[in-house]
Amino acid sequence: MNLEPLLDNNTLPPFAKRLRAAADRIWEDGYNQPFIRELGAGTLAPEQFAFYLTQDTLYLRDYAKVHAIAATKTDDLEIMDFMAQVQASIVHGEMTMQREFLESYHLDPATVAGAKQSAFAYAYTSNILSVAYTGDLVDILVAILPCAWVYADYGRRLANEFADELDSNPYKPWIDMYRTDEFWASGRWLIDHIEPIARTLPESRLEQLETLFVRGVGYEYMFWDSAYRMQMQWKKEWQ
Numbered sequence: 020m021n022l023e024p025l026l027d028n029n030t031l032p033p034f035a036k037r038l039r040a041a042a043d044r045i046w047e048d049g050y051n052q053p054f055i056r057e058l059g060a061g062t063l064a065p066e067q068f069a070f071y072l073t074q075d076t077l078y079l080r081d082y083a084k085v086h087a088i089a090a091t092k093t094d095d096l097e098i099m100d101f102m103a104q105v106q107a108s109i110v111h112g113e114m115t116m117q118r119e120f121l122e123s124y125h126l127d128p129a130t131v132a133g134a135k136q137s138a139f140a141y142a143y144t145s146n147i148l149s150v151a152y153t154g155d156l157v158d159i160l161v162a163i164l165p166c167a168w169v170y171a172d173y174g175r176r177l178a179n180e181f182a183d184e185l186d187s188n189p190y191k192p193w194i195d196m197y198r199t200d201e202f203w204a205s206g207r208w209l210i211d212h213i214e215p216i217a218r219t220l221p222e223s224r225l226e227q228l229e230t231l232f233v234r235g236v237g238y239e240y241m242f243w244d245s246a247y248r249m250q251m252q253w254k255k256e257w258q
């Protein structure tokens with residue numbers, strides 16, 4: 020995979036800038052929400068983090084499937100290679116980090132794999148799977164961009180903001196994983212491959228893609244928000 024030099028938000032290409040600007044309110048609220056603040060400070064309760072990780076293990080399985088479907092929507096070997104590599108990195112990287120955390124909470128992998136998805140997590144993965152099955156390659160690239168970009172952005176910001184306390188933070192492995200250049204580069208790769216396609220599309224399609232992106236950033240927000248409240252159903256009293 021050819022990874023472009025890393026660029027900051029000021030040097031984003033035009034369509035990515037538009038996407039980022041459209042999601043700005045949710046994006047910044049997302050960074051300032053209690054789950055993320057307490058994760059950075061190391062004060063988040065283990066039960067809340069375990070709830071999140073259980074949901075995230077299920078999420079990653081669907082997320083890997085979306086990449087498998089994406090590979091069927093192109094004849095470009097570079098794109099097929101990227102999709103295969105992300106699948107491998109999910110299974111060998113992120114899921115391993117999660118399993119280690121879950122084992123430290125004495126949760127066994129089979130129980131986690133058989134857990135129910137929360138309403139919020141299910142809505143998110145249903146959306147990306149339906150985009151994968153019914154959309155074009157560019158729809159999939161935009162639908163998965165919030166996952167890569169939001170995590171890389173928050174990971175880096177948390178690592179900087181809480182640098183002094185990081186060594187004693189029990190969630191350091193999580194922050195260390197998402198702060199890396201590799202994660203940032205995978206978001207950047209998506210951005211760079213969305214841009215030339217976006218240039219060929221009419222405004223009506225760009226609006227659809229913008230909606231898809233903002234929706235994804237909102238789902239990322241609610242994934243953490245619902246984990247903070249350990250909420251399985253849309254309304255807590257329905258649990």
Ligand SMILES: Cc1ncc(C[n+]2csc(CCO)c2C)c(N)n1
Nearest residue numbers: 075078105109166167170202205242
């Ligand atoms: C709900 C949720 N959203 C995003 C990620 C982060 N993530 C998942 S796969 C991947 C690789 C990107 O190509 C990244 C960054 C997560 N773990 N959970």
